[in-house]
Ligand SMILES: Nc1ncnc2c1ncn2[C@@H]1O[C@H](COP(=O)(O)OP(=O)(O)OP(=O)(O)O)[C@@H](O)[C@H]1O
Ligand SMILES: Nc1ncnc2c1ncn2[C@@H]1O[C@H](COP(=O)(O)OP(=O)(O)OP(=O)(O)O)[C@@H](O)[C@H]1O
Ligand code: SF4
C-alpha cells in the first residue's frame with residue numbers, strides 16, 4: 001500500500017472549559033470536553049466521528065478549527081502547528097479548513113441575503129473583486145443544486161435541506177482542502193438527508209475534498225466514511241477502517257452502540273439481541289477514573305477503575321482503548 | 335382481536351395569520367387489543383396533531399377539529415364533557431409527549447406530579463400514592479426512587495425524564511399508551527433502554543400502544559402494524575413485515591431506499607427523494623406527493639387518491655401499481 005498522505009495530525013489534544021461561580025467568577029472546576037485525543041486525517045478520505053450527545057464531537061471539531069484555544073496538544077496542518085501560528089499565517093491557513101455547522105436554522109445569519117452569506121468569506125480574505133464574487137456565488141449555488149436566481153433571498157425563505165446547501169456553498173467558497181462537517185444532516189428530514197449526503201459525496205469526488213464527518217447516526221456514517229472513530233466522554237475508544245469497525249468492533253462501548261441501532265427491517269429486528277447498557281453517561285466535569293466507560297461496561301474489572309487503558313494499535317490501523325480488548329468477543333452475540 | 339380504539343375521518347386545521355393550515359385531512363385508523371401500531375412520516379406531516387386532536391389536546395384556537403370521531407369504549411371522545419375526558423386522559427389513555435419538558439411542571443417535584451393523577455383518578459390517599467409512585471419509578475428502572483421523587487424535573491437527565499414520563503403515563507394502568515416520539519431526542523443506547531422497557535411493560539400489562547416516530551428502524555423493531563403519513567393524509571397502512579417487504583406507496587418506497595443500513599456494507603449512491611413536502615395552506619385537489627413522484631401519471635394531477643386495498647390487510651393511497659408501473 002502506498003504511504004498515506006496525512007493532511008492533518010492531531011496530538012494529545014485537550015479542551016477543558018472552566019466552570020466559573022460566584023461574584024468574582026472563580027474557577028471551581030473544568031468540563032473535560034476533549035481530554036487527550038490523537039489521530040491523523042488522510043487526504044481525500046472521509047473520517048467519521050461518532051459518539052453520543054455531549055461526548056465532545058463538536059468541541060473536537062471546533063478546536064481543530066481554532067475556534068477555541070486548546071488547553072493542550074498539537075494540531076499539525078501542512079507541517080505547521082496551528083496552535084503556535086501568528087495571526088497572518090493563521091489567516092492564510094484558515095482558508096483551507098472550513099466547517100459546516102450542526103444546525104442549518106441557527107448557523108445562517110437571518111439578516112443577510114444568500115449572496116452576502118456565501119460571499120462573506122471571500123470578502124474577509126479579500127481575494128476577489130465585486131464582479132468576480134458575484135459570478136462565483138452564482139456558480140457555487142449551481143454547484144450545490146440551488147437556483148442562482150435565489151441570491152437575493154433570505155435564509156427563512158428556504159427549507160432545511162436548502163439551507164444546509166447554502167452552508168455547504170459557503171464552506172466551499174474558499175476552495176478548502178479539509179471540511180469539518182458537524183452533523184450536517186441531523187436536523188433534516190429523512191427524505192432530505194440523502195440529497196445532502198449525495199451532494200457531499202459528489203463534491204468530494206469533483207474537488208478531492210477531505211471530510212471529518214461528525215454524526216451520531218451510525219448507519220449514515222457507515223455509508224459515507226472511509227474510517228471511523230468512536231468517542232466516549234471526551235476520549236477516543238476505538239478507530240478502524242469502516243468495514244472493520246462495523247463488522248469486527250472490539251471496544252465494549254462500540255459493540256453496545258452498534259447493537260442499539262435499529263435496523264429498518266422487521267425480519268432482522270426480530271432476531272437481534274441488543275446490549276442494554278445500564279445507567280446514563282457520567283458528567284464530563286468529574287469523569288470516572290481509569291476507563292471512562294467502566295460505570296456502564298458489562299466487562300469492567302478492578303483494574304478498569306485504576307488505570308486508564310492505553311490507546312493501542314491491535315491490528316494495523318485498528319486502535320482500541322480497553323484493558324481487555326482481546327476478550328470482548330463474548331459481547332458480540334448478534 | 336377486538337377493536338379498542340378507533341378514529342374516523344379526522345380533520346384538523348390551524349387558523350393562522352398566514353392562512354389555514356390543513357394539518358390533518360381525513361385520518362381513519364383502528365387499534366386492536368394488545369396491538370402496537372406505529373405511525374411514521376416526516377416532520378410536519380400531522381402525526382402529533384392527529385393523536386393530540388383525538389384527546390382534544392391541541393390549542394383551540396388557533397386549532398380546530400373540523401370533522402371526525404374518536405371512539406373509545408363505545409363513546410366519542412370528541413363529544414365528551416371536559417370532566418369525562420379528563421378521566422379518560424388520566425386513567426385510560428396514557429400519553430407520552432414529544433417534548434418531556436412540556437409535560438412536567440418545572441416548579442413541582444417529580445413525586446408530586448406522579449402522585450396527583452393517582453389521587454384524583456384512583457382515589458388513593460397520600461401514602462398509597464407515594465408507594466405506587468416509588469413502584470412506578472422502579473418499574474422504569476430509575477435507581478433510588480425514594481430520593482428521586484423529591485427531585486425537580488431539571489435534576490433528571492433527558493433519558494430519566496423520558497422514563498419518568500412513561501411512568502406517569504402508565505401509573506393508572508391505562509388500556510392504551512400513545513407515545514409521541516418518546517425516544518427521538520435520546521441517544522441510541524438510551525433509546526434501546528426505553529424500547530426494551532416499553533416492550534416488556536406491554537407484555538406485563540397487556541396494553542395497546544400507538545408509537546409515533548420518524549425512524550423507520552424503531553418501527554421495524556416495535557410495531558405490529560404501521561401507518562405512513564404524508565401531508566396530513568395516511569398514504570399507506572400494512573402489517574409491519576408487509577410494509578418493509580413490499581412497500582406499495584411511492585413515498586414509502588422512496589423512504590426505505592434512501593436509508594443506509596447498518597447491517598449492509600454498501601457504498602452505492604443513496605436513492606434520494608427530490609424536492610420537499612408541500613406546504614399545507616391549501617387542501618390539495620390532486621395527489622400531495624405528485625410533485626416528487628417518479629411514478630406519476632396524468633390521473634395523479636386530476637384526482638387525489640384515497641386509501642384503497644392493495645393486498646391482504648394492506649392499503650395504499652396511490653393510482654399506480656409501483657411494481658408494474660400500470661394504473662391500478
Ligand atoms: N463553550 C462551552 N463551555 C462550557 N462547556 C461546554 C462548551 N461547549 C461544550 N461544552 C460541554 O462540553 C461537552 C462536550 O460538548 P460537545 O458539544 O462537544 O458534545 P457533542 O459530542 O458535539 O454533542 P452533541 O451530539 O449533542 O452535539 C458537553 O458536556 C458540553 O456541555
Ligand atoms: N399550534 C399550531 N399552530 C399552527 N400550526 C400548527 C400548530 N401545531 C401544529 N401545526 C401545524 O400542523 C402540521 C402538523 O404538525 P404535527 O405537529 O402534527 O407534525 P408531526 O408530524 O408531529 O411532525 P414532527 O415529526 O416534527 O413532530 C404542521 O404543518 C404544523 O406546522
Ligand atoms: S477498560 Fe475495562 S471498563 Fe473500560 S471498556 Fe475495557 S473492560 Fe470495560
Ligand code: SF4
Pocket residue numbers: 583584585621622623624625627628629630631634639651652653654
Ligand atoms: S397517486 Fe400518482 S403521484 Fe401520487 S404517489 Fe401515486 S403515482 Fe405518485
Ligand SMILES: [Mg+2]
Pocket residue numbers: 057058059102182183
Ligand atoms: Mg455536537
Ligand SMILES: [Mg+2]
Pocket residue numbers: 381382383432514515
Ligand atoms: Mg410531532
